[in-house]
Amino acid sequence: MTLKYILVFIVLCVNVNCKSTYKICVPVQHLKACEDMLEVPTKSKAILECIPARDRVECLNYVQQRQADLVPVDPEDMYVASNIPNQDFVLFQEYRTDEEPDAEFRYEAVIVVHKDLPINSLDQLKGLKSCHTGVNRNVGYKIPLTMLMKRSVFPKMTDREISPKENELRAFSTFFKQSCIVGKWSPDPKTNAVWKSEYSQLCALCEHPDKCDYPDNFSGYEGALRCLAHNGGEVAFTKVIFVRKFFGLPVGTTPATPSTENPDQFAYLCVDGSKKPIRDKPCSWAARPWQGLLGHNDVLASLTPLREKIKQLAEAGKTERPEWFEKVLGLSEKIHHVADNIPIKPMDYLNKANYTEVIERGHGPPEPVVRLCVTSSVALAKCRAMSVFAFSRDIRPRLDCVQEASDEACLKSVQDNGSDLAGVDALKVATADKMYGLHPVFHEVYENKQPKYAVAVVKKGSNINNVDDLKGKRSCHSSYNTFSGLAAPLYYLISKNKISNDQCIKNFGEFFSGSCVPGIDKPENNPTGMDVSRLKQQCSGASSGVACLEDGRADVAFVSSAGLKDLSADEYELLCLNRENGGRDKLSNYPICNVMMAPSRTWVSAKDFLSDVSIAFTPLSLAELLETKTDLFNIYGEFLKNNNVIFNNEAKGLATTEKLDFDKFKNVHDVMNACGVKV
Ligand SMILES: *[C@@H]1O[C@H](CO)[C@@H](O)[C@H](O)[C@H]1NC(C)=O
Numbered sequence: 097m098t099l100k101y102i103l104v105f106i107v108l109c110v111n112v113n114c115k116s117t118y119k120i121c122v123p124v125q126h127l128k129a130c131e132d133m134l135e136v137p138t139k140s141k142a143i144l145e146c147i148p149a150r151d152r153v154e155c156l157n158y159v160q161q162r163q164a165d166l167v168p169v170d171p172e173d174m175y176v177a178s179n180i181p182n183q184d185f186v187l188f189q190e191y192r193t194d195e196e197p198d199a200e201f202r203y204e205a206v207i208v209v210h211k212d213l214p215i216n217s218l219d220q221l222k223g224l225k226s227c228h229t230g231v232n233r234n235v236g237y238k239i240p241l242t243m244l245m246k247r248s249v250f251p252k253m254t255d256r257e258i259s260p261k262e263n264e265l266r267a268f269s270t271f272f273k274q275s276c277i278v279g280k281w282s283p284d285p286k287t288n289a290v291w292k293s294e295y296s297q298l299c300a301l302c303e304h305p306d307k308c309d310y311p312d313n314f315s316g317y318e319g320a321l322r323c324l325a326h327n328g329g330e331v332a333f334t335k336v337i338f339v340r341k342f343f344g345l346p347v348g349t350t351p352a353t354p355s356t357e358n359p360d361q362f363a364y365l366c367v368d369g370s371k372k373p374i375r376d377k378p379c380s381w382a383a384r385p386w387q388g389l390l391g392h393n394d395v396l397a398s399l400t401p402l403r404e405k406i407k408q409l410a411e412a413g414k415t416e417r418p419e420w421f422e423k424v425l426g427l428s429e430k431i432h433h434v435a436d437n438i439p440i441k442p443m444d445y446l447n448k449a450n451y452t453e454v455i456e457r458g459h460g461p462p463e464p465v466v467r468l469c470v471t472s473s474v475a476l477a478k479c480r481a482m483s484v485f486a487f488s489r490d491i492r493p494r495l496d497c498v499q500e501a502s503d504e505a506c507l508k509s510v511q512d513n514g515s516d517l518a519g520v521d522a523l524k525v526a527t528a529d530k531m532y533g534l535h536p537v538f539h540e541v542y543e544n545k546q547p548k549y550a551v552a553v554v555k556k557g558s559n560i561n562n563v564d565d566l567k568g569k570r571s572c573h574s575s576y577n578t579f580s581g582l583a584a585p586l587y588y589l590i591s592k593n594k595i596s597n598d599q600c601i602k603n604f605g606e607f608f609s610g611s612c613v614p615g616i617d618k619p620e621n622n623p624t625g626m627d628v629s630r631l632k633q634q635c636s637g638a639s640s641g642v643a644c645l646e647d648g649r650a651d652v653a654f655v656s657s658a659g660l661k662d663l664s665a666d667e668y669e670l671l672c673l674n675r676e677n678g679g680r681d682k683l684s685n686y687p688i689c690n691v692m693m694a695p696s697r698t699w700v701s702a703k704d705f706l707s708d709v710s711i712a713f714t715p716l717s718l719a720e721l722l723e724t725k726t727d728l729f730n731i732y733g734e735f736l737k738n739n740n741v742i743f744n745n746e747a748k749g750l751a752t753t754e755k756l757d758f759d760k761f762k763n764v765h766d767v768m769n770a771c772g773v774k775v
C-alpha cells in the first residue's frame with residue numbers, strides 16, 4: 097500500500113466506522129456470485145468481503161478461526177458448528193418467511209387425529225392407521241420416531257442383524273396397522289425393492305401402494321392430511337401451517353381461504369394425550385428452527401451495520417433473486433425475511449425447538465457404528481468431519497474412523513473386525529478377497545455416474561473394426577501397471593482365445609507388429625529377463641497411451657476412458673471390442689463401446705460381520721445427499737490442501753458394487769498372476 101492509499105483509508109475509517117468491513121464466507125464455486133453481490137448498491141456503507149472456502153463445512157472452520165466473520169447456515173449446520181472444538185459461534189439473524197415473519201420456528205410438528213378417536217395417551221396410537229409426509233422427512237418421519245421411541249410400547253430398534261434403517265421401518269410397520277410412507281427407503285435400489293415388499297403395510301395407505309414413491313396424492317404435508325380425511329387414515333404427522341391451510345384457516349399474514357374440509361371433525365393430539373381443537377393454538381412435539389446467519393463472537397462488537405447491510409441486500413434481491421441471493425446469502429423465494437434476534441449460541445437455538453434430540457436420534461444402546469479405516473492423519477480428520485456432517489443429516493449408523501499405517505494394515509484391520517470398511521484401488525480389490533477374505537461393497541463413480549472403462553482408441557475412418565483386424569497392427573498402451581493399458585487388453589485377448597495363456601507376455605507382443613507398453617522393460621516388471629523388445633519398439637521419449645497414438649506411432653491405443661477428454665472427437669473414435677461384432681463409436685460413448693469396465697476405487701468389508709446393507713448405507717446416503725449439494729460438503733474436493741483424501745478428487749459419487757463385475761475383476765487378477773504381471 098502506498099502512503100496515499102493508507103491516508104485515504106484512514107479518512108474513510110473516520111467517516112464510517114473502522115469496524116465496518118465484514119468477511120462473508122462462500123463456497124468457492126459461488127465466489128463469482130458473491131463478487132456480483134458486492135456490486136449491489138445499498139444505503140448501508142458497511143463493506144462485505146467474499147472469502148472463498150471449499151464448502152460450508154470449511155466455512156464454519158474459517159469463521160471459528162477468524163479467517164471469515166459470517167456464513168449462512170441450516171439448523172443441521174448449526175449442529176455441526178456446535179461440535180467444532182473451542183467454537184464461539186453466535187446466531188445473530190434468522191431467515192423467515194413473509195407469510196410468518198413473527199413465527200418463532202420455521203415449522204412445528206403436530207399430530208392430527210379424528211376428533212372422536214378414542215385415545216388419551218400416545219401409547220394408544222399403537223395399531224392405528226398412520227399418514228406421513230415421506231421417509232426420512234422431519235415432521236412426518238424423524239420427529240414422530242424421536243418421540244415414539246421414548247415410549248415403551250414402541251418396538252425396540254436394536255436388532256443388530258439388520259440395519260438401523262430397517263429397524264426403523266420394521267418398528268413403524270409393527271407399531272401401526274397400515275401407513276403411507278413414500279420415498280426411497282435405501283440408496284441401494286435392490287435393498288429398496290426388498291424392503292418395499294417386506295414392509296408393504298407401510299405403503300398400504302398410499303394412493304399407489306405398489307409404487308410407494310413420489311408423487312403420491314397421500315404423501316407430503318397436505319397429502320398426509322388427505323390420507324387422514326379421505327383414505328382411512330386415523331392419525332397424520334404433518335406441520336401446523338399445512339393443517340391451517342388444509343382446513344381453510346388463516347396462516348400468519350395470509351387470510352383464510354375457502355376449503356371443503358371441516359376442521360371441527362379433527363383435533364391436534366398433544367404429547368400428554370389430550371386433544372386440542374384445530375382452530376386453537378396447536379400443541380407441538382418439536383419444531384424445525386429457521387435458517388440464519390452464524391458469526392463468531394467478535395462480530396457482536398459491531399453488529400448493527402452488518403445486520404442493516406444484510407437486510408438491505410435481502411430486500412434488493414428478493415424480486416429478481418440473482419444467483420448470490422440463494423447461493424451466497426442462502427435466501428430463497430419463500431424465505432427472505434431477515435429478522436434480528438437476540439444473539440444466541442447455535443446449540444441453545446436448536447434446543448429451544450427440541451431439535452437437538454431430533455438430530456441426535458439413535459436406535460437404542462448400544463448404538464451401531466460403521467468404522468472406516470484410513471491411512472493418514474488428514475484422512476482421519478476428513479473422516480471425522482464426514483462423520484459429524486452425516487450424523488447431523490440423520491444418516492445412521494454413525495461413521496467412526498480408525499487409522500492404520502498402510503492399505504494392507506487397513507485390510508487386516510477389517511479382517512480382524514478392528515474396522516468395517518477399507519478402500520482399495522484397481523485390482524487390489526481381488527487381493528483383498530484372496531488374502532483377507534474381504535468383499536467389495538461400493539465404489540466410486542465419475543462423470544455421468546459412470547465407472548471408468550478400459551477403451552481402445554483408433555483414428556477416425558480407420559479400417560479396424562474388430563479384434564481380428566487388430567492382429568499385426570501397432571499398439572500404444574498406458575503404462576505397465578495400469579489396468580487399461582495392459583491388464584484389460586491382455587485379459588481380453590486371452591479370454592477371446594486370440595492368444596494362448598502360456599507365455600502370455602511373449603504372445604501379447606507377437607499379436608501386434610510392434611507396441612509401446614511403458615515400463616515393460618523395468619527390471620522389477622520383468623524379473624526373468626524375457627525378450628520384451630516388441631513391446632517397447634514403438635516407444636519414444638515420454639509419450640505413452642493416447643499421445644503415442646497422436647504421434648502416429650500406432651494404429652490403436654489402449655487407455656482409460658478418464659484420458660479421453662483431451663482427445664479430439666473429430667479425429668478419433670472407439671473400437672467396440674465389448675460388442676460381439678465389434679464396430680466403432682464416438683469417444684463419448686465409452687460406457688457402451690469399450691474393452692471392459694475398469695475397477696474403480698472400491699471399499700471392501702468382511703464377509704461375516706454386519707450386513708453390507710448396513711455398512712454401505714452411511715457412505716451411500718452421504719454421497720446421495722451431496723450429489724447436487726457439493727457446496728454443503730464437497731467430499732471429493734481437496735481437504736486441508738491435500739488431494740485424493742479418502743476419495744479421488746475426480747469422483748462424483750458412490751454406487752453399490754455388482755457381484756458380476758467383481759467376479760470379472762477377480763478373473764483378470766488371476767489371469768494376470770498366471771502371466772506374471774504385477775497388479
Ligand atoms: C387426491 O385425493 C383427493 C381425495 O381422495 C381427491 O379429491 C383428489 O382428486 C385427488 N387428486 C389427484 C390428483 O388424484
Ligand SMILES: *[C@@H]1O[C@H](CO)[C@@H](O)[C@H](O)[C@H]1NC(C)=O
Nearest residue numbers: 367380381382383448449450
Ligand atoms: C418441546 O417439548 C416439550 C415437552 O415435550 C413440549 O411441551 C414443547 O411444546 C416442545 N417444543 C416445541 C417447540 O415443539
Ligand SMILES: *[C@@H]1O[C@H](CO)[C@@H](O)[C@H](O)[C@H]1NC(C)=O
Nearest residue numbers: 462512513514515704705706
Ligand atoms: C466386532 O467388533 C465390534 C466392536 O468392537 C463388536 O461389537 C462386534 O461384536 C464384533 N463382531 C464380531 C463378529 O466379533
